[in-house]
Amino acid sequence: MATVESVNGPIDVEELGLTLIHEHFRVTDEATRFQFPHLYDEQAEWDAALSDANAVKGHGVRTVVEPSAMFLHRDARFSKRVADESGVQVILATGVYTYDHLPQALMNRSEDELAEIFVHDIENGIQGTDIKAAFIKCAADEAGVTPGVEKVHRAAARASKQTGRPIMAHSHPKRETGLAQMRLFEEEGVDPAKVQVAHTGDTVDLDYIERLLDTGCWIGMDRYGLDIYLPTEQRQATVLALLEKGHSDRMFLSQDWCSTLDYFTEAVEEQLKPTAAPNWSMTFLFEQVIPELKERGMTEEQLAQMMVENPKRWLA
Numbered sequence: 001m002a003t004v005e006s007v008n009g010p011i012d013v014e015e016l017g018l019t020l021i022h023e024h025f026r027v028t029d030e031a032t033r034f035q036f037p038h039l040y041d042e043q044a045e046w047d048a049a050l051s052d053a054n055a056v057k058g059h060g061v062r063t064v065v066e067p068s069a070m071f072l073h074r075d076a077r078f079s080k081r082v083a084d085e086s087g088v089q090v091i092l093a094t095g096v097y098t099y100d101h102l103p104q105a106l107m108n109r110s111e112d113e114l115a116e117i118f119v120h121d122i123e124n125g126i127q128g129t130d131i132k133a134a135f136i137k138c139a140a141d142e143a144g145v146t147p148g149v150e151k152v153h154r155a156a157a158r159a160s161k162q163t164g165r166p167i168m169a170h171s172h173p174k175r176e177t178g179l180a181q182m183r184l185f186e187e188e189g190v191d192p193a194k195v196q197v198a199h200t201g202d203t204v205d206l207d208y209i210e211r212l213l214d215t216g217c218w219i220g221m222d223r224y225g226l227d228i229y230l231p232t233e234q235r236q237a238t239v240l241a242l243l244e245k246g247h248s249d250r251m252f253l254s255q256d257w258c259s260t261l262d263y264f265t266e267a268v269e270e271q272l273k274p275t276a277a278p279n280w281s282m283t284f285l286f287e288q289v290i291p292e293l294k295e296r297g298m299t300e301e302q303l304a305q306m307m308v309e310n311p312k313r314w315l316a
């Protein structure tokens, strides 16, 4: 029986059910909040997270994969509380979310030493708890594979090879970083079928997406509602084109929603939201995206493949 580590211990993959592969119950900057806690409202953050967990549960979601890592305020105890109070299963990662910067404490460690840190989270538990990481997160963005990014990718690769756990790699498709990221994993000898290249749905470039799929990886069509990166209509057209080409067995649908996000002050957020992400939420998929995809030809089988079968296969 294949199992996956959740915040409440291992669960049979058959119990994952309808799964959102990429959502965050809270994203804030760890250093800023530790130094300036008066900027943060713990109760409001908790209310937002629980309300989102209950809302997706109302749409039949049984599992939320939360790919928060270092620098995204991964907090195993907070995520466990969300799971305990909502009844939604939550799956966590280890890793570092950086586009280059690493603190001295990690810069002055080797790739192998960084890999050992990730392995600790997978085998012993996260942040002093017995909650184990189910996968490894890394990132490359507009700046591409910088020295810090390369180090984290190689460490993620080595931790994956040692533990057999899959990798989720945040990417920037407009710069085609996914291909460079896959090359790094290939150099390290990682089975490409263990890698999910997140945010591939931010482009309409089918040629790039198919070159990426040719490497053998999974792709995340996972930022529905973030119009600032790509409007919904273009995301829909891309997903439908890929479904027509038979790629439902390699894709995930999600929203990269953050119940709390501290990137902007409230005033700026109010200004940005109407154009940048007017419909963004943890339930947008169920309210608009999926009904529309079905109307335009997506079958129930394709939907189940992307949101039930693929999470099982990637996580196991």
Ligand SMILES: [Zn+2]
Pocket: 022, 024, 067, 256
């Ligand atoms: Zn994310």
